[in-house]
Amino acid sequence: FAMLFFHILYIFSSFPEEGSVRLVNGPDACQGRVEIFYKGSWGTVCDDDWGIKDAIVVCHQVGCGPALAFTTNAFYGYGTGLILLDNVNCDGSESFLASCYSLGWAIHNCGHHEDAGVVCPRQDPGIAGRTVSPYLGICQGRVEVFYNNAWGTVCDDDWDMFNAKVVCKQLGCGSAIEAKVLGYFGYGSGPILLDNVDCDGSEPFLSDCFHLGWGQHNCGHHEDAGVICGGAVRLVNGRHRCEGRVELYLEKQWGTVCDDAWDLKDARVVCRQMGCGNATAAQEEAYFGRGTGIILLDNLKCRGNETYLQQCSHIRWDVHNCDHSEDAGVTCALS
Numbered sequence: 589f590a591m592l593f594f595h596i597l598y599i600f601s602s603f604p605e606e607g608s609v610r611l612v613n614g615p616d617a618c619q620g621r622v623e624i625f626y627k628g629s630w631g632t633v634c635d636d637d638w639g640i641k642d643a644i645v646v647c648h649q650v651g652c653g654p655a656l657a658f659t660t661n662a663f664y665g666y667g668t669g670l671i672l673l674d675n676v677n678c679d680g681s682e683s684f685l686a687s688c689y690s691l692g693w694a695i696h697n698c699g700h701h702e703d704a705g706v707v708c709p710r711q712d713p714g715i716a717g718r719t720v721s722p723y724l725g726i727c728q729g730r731v732e733v734f735y736n737n738a739w740g741t742v743c744d745d746d747w748d749m750f751n752a753k754v755v756c757k758q759l760g761c762g763s764a765i766e767a768k769v770l771g772y773f774g775y776g777s778g779p780i781l782l783d784n785v786d787c788d789g790s791e792p793f794l795s796d797c798f799h800l801g802w803g804q805h806n807c808g809h810h811e812d813a814g815v816i817c818g819g820a821v822r823l824v825n826g827r828h829r830c831e832g833r834v835e836l837y838l839e840k841q842w843g844t845v846c847d848d849a850w851d852l853k854d855a856r857v858v859c860r861q862m863g864c865g866n867a868t869a870a871q872e873e874a875y876f877g878r879g880t881g882i883i884l885l886d887n888l889k890c891r892g893n894e895t896y897l898q899q900c901s902h903i904r905w906d907v908h909n910c911d912h913s914e915d916a917g918v919t920c921a922l923s
Contacts, residue, residue, distance in 0.1 A: 607686035609649050611706065613664040615758055615792065618652035618708040621664040624672050624685060626693055631672035633685075634698035635660035635901075641680040642688065647708035649684055653734065659705035660899045666700040674698055702901065707759070709734050728816040730773040731755055733781050733794060735802055740781035742794070743807035744769035750789040751797065756817035758793055765837060768814035775809040783807055821861050821897060823918065825876040830864035830920040833876040836884050836897065843884035845897075846910035847872040853892035854900065855918040861897060865921030878912035886910055 606626060614620025623630045643655035674696030678688035731742045752764035783805035787797035822842070826832030835842045855867035886908035890900035 607684050609646055609685050611646075611650060611708075612667070614705070614707075618647070618650065619664075619706065619759075621662070621667055621703050621705045622646055622685075623667065626670075626672050629669060631670035631694070632667035632700060633676060633704040634671055634674035634696050635702045635704040635899075636696075636698065637675045637677055638704040642676050642678045642685070642704070643706040643708070644680045645678045645682045645685050645688060646706045650708065652708035655706060655708055657707040658899075659707065660702065660894075661902060662701050662703040662705075663898070664703070664705045667703045668700070670694055671696045671698050671700070671703075676704075701903065728773075728814070730771075730776055730812050730814045731794070732776065735779075735781050735795075738779060740779035740803075741776035741809060742785060742813040743780055743783035743805050744811045744813040745784050745805075745807065746786055747813040750787045751785050751794070751813070752815040752817075753789045754787045754791050754794050754797060755815045759817065764815060764817055766816040768816065769811070771810045771812045773812070773814040776812045777809070779803060780805045780807050780809070780812075785813075821858060823858075823862060824879070826917075826919070828922060830859065830862060830922050831876075831918060833874070833879055833915050833917045834858055834897075835879060841881060843882035844879035844912060845888065845916040846883055846886040846908050847914045847916040848908075848910065849887050849889055850916045854888050854890045854897070854916070855920070856892045857890045857894045857897050857900060858918045859920035862920065867918060867920050869919040871917035871919060872914070874913050874915040874917075876915075876917040879915045880912070883908050883910050883912070883915075888916075 608625040610623050611617060611620035612623050622633045624633060638658055638660055640655060640658055643658040647653065647655040672694055673690045676688050676690045682688050732739045733742060747767050747769055749764055749767050752767035756764040781802055782799045785794065785797050785799045791797050822835050823829065823832030824835055834845045836845065850870050850872055852867055852870045855870035859865065859867040885902050888900050888902045894900050
């Protein structure tokens with residue numbers, strides 16, 4: 589009887605506490621799809637109203653560093669089972685996600701294509717990485733690494749696509765498109781932490797690659813390294829860099845966006861992501877000419893305050909009822 593009681597007690601104690609949070613399907617335990625435990629099962633969180641303050645609470649709860657970014661539209665893949673929280677609205681000071689305002693347990697109007705995620709840095713020195721650049725999202729920007737309680741940049745000596753591949757993989761951003769040099773995304777500040785980085789592309793973290801040693805370099809911030817990973821945006825066929833047909837990069841190819849539900853809020857996000865000025869027009873019906881290849885997004889519904897287009901609500905990638913006569917475009921003011 590004592591052994592049976594111990595076995596039952598062990599099984600009971602092995603269950604997570606109600607309201608426990610985990611991150612799933614990311615490259616490490618500090619980034620991924622957010623899942624929360626309630627009434628004996630794990631479920632997901634809907635991305636309606638999901639933002640950086642919510643990510644701050646999640647990163648704190650799972651014991652990782654300060655939140656770097658929040659993700660939407662099942663960035664880390666579709667979950668299964670229940671959707672347990674919707675319209676989460678944290679102020680950032682809460683200790684647990686379940687303490688934040690929401691509609692209530694399992695009350696939602698979402699599907700798993702709206703599963704929320706977060707990107708937090710791991711506490712291990714040198715493991716955390718991020719990209720920094722205004723309005724370009726988490727998948728392109730200046731590369732920074734965390735070491736000795738500070739963020740610092742990476743020198744572009746020997747910087748190449750193998751290094752970019754590791755960074756993009758570490759961030760959960762898919763394949764590398766370009767390795768950028770000479771402060772392409774702006775000059776950083778603070779320490780230059782890595783120089784002469786030489787990856788073979790298989791490393792899980794940039795700090796696993798060969799380098800001269802932490803803080804050892806002969807560089808200035810005009811040599812800060814950057815990357816562009818999958819999910820990049822470009823504008824095609826316009827009169828200047830801030831207008832044109834909207835195209836996204838996914839799985840090694842550029843594709844267009846359908847104009848169903850396309851409006852000025854969507855255009856505003858694109859203009860912000862491109863580092864341009866205010867959106868002045870959301871163009872429809874292939875205003876900038878018909879694209880070719882895949883149509884990647886349809887029925888986009890942005891609130892207008894998203895950092896990048898992929899955070900907006902949309903139906904599944906490559907699911908649409910459009911042709912290229914409906915390619916969406918934008919006109920932004922030059923910044």
